[in-house]
Amino acid sequence: MIDRLDLIVIGAGPAGLSAAIASARCGLRVLVLDEFPRPGGRLLGQLHQEPDGFWWNGIKEAQQLVRQASENSVDIRTGVSVTALEQIGQTGWKIWTNRGPFSAKHVLIATGAAESACPLPGWTLPGVMSIGAAQVMTNVQRVRVGNRGVVVGMNVLSMAIVSELRLAGIELAAIVLPPKNPLNVRASDPGDVLRSLLRFAHLAPNALFRFGASFLGNSLMQRMALKLYPRRGIRMWNTPLQLRRSAVEIVGGSCVEGVRIADIDSEGVPIPGTERLIEADFVCIAGGLYPLAELAAVAGCPFRYAPELGGHVPAHDESMRTPLQGLYVAGNITGVESAKVAIAQGQVAGLSIAIDSGVPDSPTETELQTAMHRVKQMRRDALIQFDPDITACRNRMYGTNDAIG
Amino acid sequence: MSYGRIENHPILGPLPETRRVCFLFDGRPIEAREGESIAAALLANGIRTLRAHEEQGTPRGIYCNIGHCMECRITIEGVSGFRACLSLASDGLDVCSGIVLPTPFQPAKLREGDAYE
Numbered sequence: 001m002i003d004r005l006d007l008i009v010i011g012a013g014p015a016g017l018s019a020a021i022a023s024a025r026c027g028l029r030v031l032v033l034d035e036f037p038r039p040g041g042r043l044l045g046q047l048h049q050e051p052d053g054f055w056w057n058g059i060k061e062a063q064q065l066v067r068q069a070s071e072n073s074v075d076i077r078t079g080v081s082v083t084a085l086e087q088i089g090q091t092g093w094k095i096w097t098n099r100g101p102f103s104a105k106h107v108l109i110a111t112g113a114a115e116s117a118c119p120l121p122g123w124t125l126p127g128v129m130s131i132g133a134a135q136v137m138t139n140v141q142r143v144r145v146g147n148r149g150v151v152v153g154m155n156v157l158s159m160a161i162v163s164e165l166r167l168a169g170i171e172l173a174a175i176v177l178p179p180k181n182p183l184n185v186r187a188s189d190p191g192d193v194l195r196s197l198l199r200f201a202h203l204a205p206n207a208l209f210r211f212g213a214s215f216l217g218n219s220l221m222q223r224m225a226l227k228l229y230p231r232r233g234i235r236m237w238n239t240p241l242q243l244r245r246s247a248v249e250i251v252g253g254s255c256v257e258g259v260r261i262a263d264i265d266s267e268g269v270p271i272p273g274t275e276r277l278i279e280a281d282f283v284c285i286a287g288g289l290y291p292l293a294e295l296a297a298v299a300g301c302p303f304r305y306a307p308e309l310g311g312h313v314p315a316h317d318e319s320m321r322t323p324l325q326g327l328y329v330a331g332n333i334t335g336v337e338s339a340k341v342a343i344a345q346g347q348v349a350g351l352s353i354a355i356d357s358g359v360p361d362s363p364t365e366t367e368l369q370t371a372m373h374r375v376k377q378m379r380r381d382a383l384i385q386f387d388p389d390i391t392a393c394r395n396r397m398y399g400t401n402d403a404i405g
Numbered sequence: 406m407s408y409g410r411i412e413n414h415p416i417l418g419p420l421p422e423t424r425r426v427c428f429l430f431d432g433r434p435i436e437a438r439e440g441e442s443i444a445a446a447l448l449a450n451g452i453r454t455l456r457a458h459e460e461q462g463t464p465r466g467i468y469c470n471i472g473h474c475m476e477c478r479i480t481i482e483g484v485s486g487f488r489a490c491l492s493l494a495s496d497g498l499d500v501c502s503g504i505v506l507p508t509p510f511q512p513a514k515l516r517e518g519d520a521y522e
Contacts, residue, residue: 035472037442037493042471047416055416079491081472114473124476126453126466133470133490141445142420144408168411254464255453292473 005031005104007353008095010082010295013041014339015331015346016110017065017076022350022371024072027359031104032074033097035081038140039066041112042332043339045135047164050383058339059140065343085299092326093299106326106353109299110346111292113310113332118153118178118187118287122250131286135161138168146282150259151175151239152247153286154193156200156384159236161284166237173278175239176261177246178287180268187287188268190243191226197243198222200384226266248275250283259283289336289386299327308393309335310386318372318398320349321356328353337390338382344375410449428498437494444470444477444489455479455489456503465503478503 007023009016012034020030038044040062048056069076077099084096085107092105115130122128127146129137131153134145148171151158162175180188187193226243233240248260248270258279262270289310296314297303301322303312314329316322322329330349331342348371351363379391387393395401412420424439430447437446444467447455454464455477468476470490477489480501489500 035491037440037491057416059417115469124458124463124465126455126464129467130469130474133467136470137445137448138411139414139417141441141449142411142414142417143445143449144411145448146408167416168414255466 005029005102006357006359007031007106007108008033008093008102008104009108009110010034010085010095011041011110011112011331011333012036012039012066012076012078013110013112013331013342014043014061014065015112015333015342015349016041016108017062017069018343018346019108019110019328019330019350019353020074020076020346021065021068021072022347023354023357024069024074024350026351026354026357026363027361028354028357030074031102032069032076033080033082033095033102034076034078037078038062039076039078042132045132045139045164046339047139047167048160048383061339082295085295087299087324087326090325106328106357107299108320108328108330108349108353109293109295109314109333110329110331110342110349111295111333112342113289113336114292116287116290118184118285120152120179120247120249120285122252122256123283123285125250125252125256126254127252127256127281128250128283128285131158131161131284134170134282134284135164138165138170144168144170145284146256146280147171148173148280149282149284150247150278150280151284151286152178152259153187153288154197154241154243155187155286155288156196156386157289158284158286159197159200160384161286162239163237165284166239172237172239173280174233174242174245174259174261176242176259177264177268178285179246179248179270180264184287188246188264190229190264190266190268191222194222194226194229194243199388223266231263246270251277256281256283289332291333291335293333296322296327296329296333300324301327301329304397306335306393306397308387308389318348318375318400319352319368320345321352326356335390335394336386337379338384338386341375341378341382344371344378347371348375408448408451426494426496428494428496428500430500431502435494439494441494442490443479443481443492443494443498443500446494447489454502457505459503459506460508462505 006028009032043058043062046058081098093107095102178184233242263274302315330345453466468474
């Protein structure tokens with residue numbers, strides 16, 4: 001059994017592992033807990049080509065972090081679900097898990113993000129899954145999710161995973177919008193979706209989209225583009241991206257047999273008489289991501305609401321400290337961003353925790369400043385911005401400015 | 406219907422060799438790759454229905470595949486409530502799908518015009 005831990009990290013993803021490495025390098029005794037059977041968090045499954053041609057393979061990135069953690073005597077335990085945590089006076093925190101309690105002076109919550117639900121009739125049928133489920137099944141478990149699928153929802157995450165499914169040879173019949181309802185207001189509005197797609201059109205394999213991004217600067221042009229956008233969609237990765245159609249319901253008896261879709265008007269409202277059935281044996285629902293922050297709430301941490309970051313996030317400053325003594329956050333729990341930002345945030349958290357521990361090898365304030373600077377750089381250089389206003393929102397939250405130097 | 410595995414991947418390469426294990430799903434032997442989840446092994450064998458909804462009996466399968474949604478509840482060695490996406494397949498494991506439960510405390514169905522108490 002472990003005695004006298006300095007830090008427990010909840011979540012063995014990019015933020016948690018990098019924080020564990022950074023603090024262990026300063027001499028802290030660190031335990032990392034994760035309920036998934038493998039460490040790596042949602043690095044596992046990521047697979048994309050960067051502009052310089054390098055293939056970012058999340059499995060390899062995770063292996064590298066795990067190796068560095070092991071070299072620094074970090075104890076990583078998988079299959080451990082954290083159910084609660086409580087502050088014990090001034091001495092630290094007690095963590096409750098399915099494998100019994102653990103205690104440490106400091107706790108870092110790095111639980112990442114979860115996928116937003118996007119309910120539509122028929123979505124409980126076997127064969128319907130979140131887009132992230134299909135990513136993990138395909139790239140990590142290497143199991144085919146089906147023979148012919150429909151993706152409901154167009155956002156940065158679903159487009160990335162569509163390309164991964166295609167890479168693995170999975171056939172997709174169409175990508176359509178979710179039905180218009182109070183939960184899907186922006187995600188079902190073709191104009192809003194087109195604008196958000198154009199923000200990362202530079203990554204698209206389709207020349208028309210890349211070209212479109214360059215001249216669709218003003219809203220008049222965008223409205224025209226929507227009118228001219230073909231009903232049958234523009235093919236990307238050999239899959240029709242049907243911006244002017246939405247899913248009405250998923251149909252099937254004991255499992256998915258197809259998706260009923262309809263043409264929609266410019267407001268996302270189905271046009272009567274246009275319904276048709278697309279045959280499919282699986283459906284991926286892409287509702288976007290939100291910070292997975294329940295444990296911070298259980299701990300008693302105050303929250304801030306920041307739609308740019310994906311929803312409610314635990315209050316924290318640029319050093320990744322929360323208002324509660326000994327409690328830290330890093331990664332997507334602080335806002336939905338790319339894995340590289342999460343890794344940089346983890347390094348900040350690890351250094352902050354080492355400073356607060358007062359270990360002999362304590363990092364200097366300058367080192368912490370450098371690490372915080374790196375987060376900004378990673379944010380600026382990120383291939384994909386989940387929201388255009390992330391930087392402005394972070395600046396407001398941290399009382400910082402844009403200067404990167 | 407059979408789905409099978411992605412044996413060759415243009416970037417990730419061939420599926421690495423691993424030992425095979427065999428577990429039981431509702432009494433039927435299922436072959437799995439050592440270290441893979443029960444959800445993945447079942448899907449690879451063409452099984453997508455993991456349980457019947459406890460009350461309505463409608464079929465349910467995986468949804469999120471990473472432990473968040475609790476849709477893939479199964480019973481392992483007689484203990485209910487395990488998540489198939491987080492539970493690893495191992496030799497001889499006895500896995501059962503979720504079943505419809507009795508609902509003894511359900512009030513009689515309201516008829517139109519009945520007032521709520």
